[in-house]
Amino acid sequence: MNIMSGMPEQSDATARTLEAMKHIVETGNSEWRSLPPHAYRSQEIFDLEKEKIFRPGWILLGRPDMVPNAGDFVSIDVIDEPLVMVRDKAGKLRVLSRVCRHRWAPVCDGAGNTSSFVCPYHAWAFNLDGSLRNAPGMEDTPNFKPEEMGLFEVRHEIWQGFVFINLDGKAQSLTERMAPIVDEIKEFRLSEWKLVRSRDYGECPWDWKVFMDNGECYHHIGAHKDTFEIDFPGLESWDSPNNGNYVLTWCRSRPTSVVKSTAGEDVVSPLFSSDIMPGLTETQRLNLCLIYVFPNYFINPWPDITYYVRMFPLGPGRIRMILDYLVPPHMEDGPELQKKLDELEVFVNKFNDEDTAVCTFVQRGVQSTKAIPAPLSRCEGLNRDFALWVSRQMTA
Ligand code: FES
Ligand SMILES: [Fe+2]
Structure with missing residues (x-):
C-alpha cells in the first residue's frame, strides 16, 4: 500500500503493462500492436479497469x-x-x-x-x-x-434503442460521443427493432478484452472457415473512420452469396427472412456490418435480423455473456417466428462454438511467458483501435 496515495503498490508486471500502454498512446498505435498479454490476465489490471474504464464509461x-x-x-x-x-x-x-x-x-x-x-x-x-x-x-x-x-x-x-449506464455520472453524453457513426447506420433504424429472444450463455472463461479483440473478421479464414467465411471472406473486411470511441467494421460478401429480397433488392443471403428491413443502403444490404462501442457493446445488424451481445466482465479472464435477438418492426412475433429463431440458433450456436474454442485457447495463451504483444494485420483495425482506446483510458 502506498501510504501517501492510499492505492495498492503496483507490481513490476503491471508497471510494465502501463508503460506499454503509454507507448501505444504516444504513437497512436501506428505500430499496429495488441495490448500486452499480461493485461488480459491480471487482477491488478482488472481492478484498475474498474476505476478507469467501467465506472467512467458507458456500459x-x-x-x-x-x-x-x-x-x-x-x-x-x-x-x-x-x-x-x-x-x-x-x-x-x-x-x-x-x-x-x-x-x-x-x-x-x-x-x-x-x-x-x-x-x-x-x-x-x-x-x-x-x-x-x-x-x-x-x-x-x-x-x-x-x-x-x-x-x-x-x-x-438511450442510444439507438439501447439502454447504456454511466456509473460515475460524469461521462460525456453517449449521443454526442457516438454522433459520427449515425450517418452510416441510420437506415437500420435500430431503435424500432423488437426484442424477440435472449440467450444467456452464463460465465465464459475469457477476458472481456479477448471478447472484444475477437470481433475482427480476419479470423473468418481460420476459426469460421465453415460458417462466415463462406459468404464473407475475412480478408475482404475494412473499418470506417471513427473518433476512437467505437469501431464500425464491414466485410464484403461474395457475389455468389447475393440473392433477391422479397422486395426485389440485392441482399446477401438472409439469415432469417427475405422480407428484409426496408430502406437499407446497398452497403448495408451487401456487407456484414459489425459495430463495437467500447467497452462492452457489440451488435451485428443483418438486413433481416439483428443480434447483439451484452457482455459483463466478472474478473480477469471471466465474463458473463447474453445474446439478444431483434427483428425489424414489420415482423410479427409468434409461434412461426419463434420456430424460425430455433432454426437460426442452430447456426448461431455453431459459430458461437467456434468463437468459444478460440477465445478459450487465447485466454490460455496469454498465461504463457512466451506470449508477447502481437503484430496486427490490416484486417485488425478493430484490435488496433481497441488497444489504443484501452491504453488511453488506463493511462489518463
Ligand atoms: S431492510 Fe434491507 S438490509 Fe435491512
Ligand atoms: Fe467469431
Missing part, C-alpha cells in the same frame, strides 16, 4: 422493451454493482441500485413485475422510483430522514 445494459409495463423490472449485475432496470408507475425507465439503504441486502433479484421492492432482510419497502416507502421500527433512530433514504439511481442514456 450497455439492455433495451427499453425489456421492461415495457409499469412495474416491470430486470436485475443485472455490472462489475460490483447490483442494479435493476425498472419501469416506474409514471412509465419512466429508471436504473436503480439494488443495494438496500439499510444493511446492503439486494432489494430484488431476477426479473418480473412488482408494485414495490421489499427488502428480504428487514422488510424495508421502496417505491418503483427508488424512494423509501416504509422502514419498520426506525422512528426512534437519530437523524433518520426517510426522504433521503431512497435507492441510489444510476445515470442512463
Whole structure:
C-alpha cells in the first residue's frame, strides 16, 4: 500500500503493462500492436479497469422493451454493482441500485413485475422510483430522514434503442460521443427493432478484452472457415473512420452469396427472412456490418435480423455473456417466428462454438511467458483501435 496515495503498490508486471500502454498512446498505435498479454490476465489490471474504464464509461445494459409495463423490472449485475432496470408507475425507465439503504441486502433479484421492492432482510419497502416507502421500527433512530433514504439511481442514456449506464455520472453524453457513426447506420433504424429472444450463455472463461479483440473478421479464414467465411471472406473486411470511441467494421460478401429480397433488392443471403428491413443502403444490404462501442457493446445488424451481445466482465479472464435477438418492426412475433429463431440458433450456436474454442485457447495463451504483444494485420483495425482506446483510458 502506498501510504501517501492510499492505492495498492503496483507490481513490476503491471508497471510494465502501463508503460506499454503509454507507448501505444504516444504513437497512436501506428505500430499496429495488441495490448500486452499480461493485461488480459491480471487482477491488478482488472481492478484498475474498474476505476478507469467501467465506472467512467458507458456500459450497455439492455433495451427499453425489456421492461415495457409499469412495474416491470430486470436485475443485472455490472462489475460490483447490483442494479435493476425498472419501469416506474409514471412509465419512466429508471436504473436503480439494488443495494438496500439499510444493511446492503439486494432489494430484488431476477426479473418480473412488482408494485414495490421489499427488502428480504428487514422488510424495508421502496417505491418503483427508488424512494423509501416504509422502514419498520426506525422512528426512534437519530437523524433518520426517510426522504433521503431512497435507492441510489444510476445515470442512463438511450442510444439507438439501447439502454447504456454511466456509473460515475460524469461521462460525456453517449449521443454526442457516438454522433459520427449515425450517418452510416441510420437506415437500420435500430431503435424500432423488437426484442424477440435472449440467450444467456452464463460465465465464459475469457477476458472481456479477448471478447472484444475477437470481433475482427480476419479470423473468418481460420476459426469460421465453415460458417462466415463462406459468404464473407475475412480478408475482404475494412473499418470506417471513427473518433476512437467505437469501431464500425464491414466485410464484403461474395457475389455468389447475393440473392433477391422479397422486395426485389440485392441482399446477401438472409439469415432469417427475405422480407428484409426496408430502406437499407446497398452497403448495408451487401456487407456484414459489425459495430463495437467500447467497452462492452457489440451488435451485428443483418438486413433481416439483428443480434447483439451484452457482455459483463466478472474478473480477469471471466465474463458473463447474453445474446439478444431483434427483428425489424414489420415482423410479427409468434409461434412461426419463434420456430424460425430455433432454426437460426442452430447456426448461431455453431459459430458461437467456434468463437468459444478460440477465445478459450487465447485466454490460455496469454498465461504463457512466451506470449508477447502481437503484430496486427490490416484486417485488425478493430484490435488496433481497441488497444489504443484501452491504453488511453488506463493511462489518463
Ligand atoms: S438490509 Fe434491507 S431492510 Fe435491512
Ligand atoms: Fe467469431
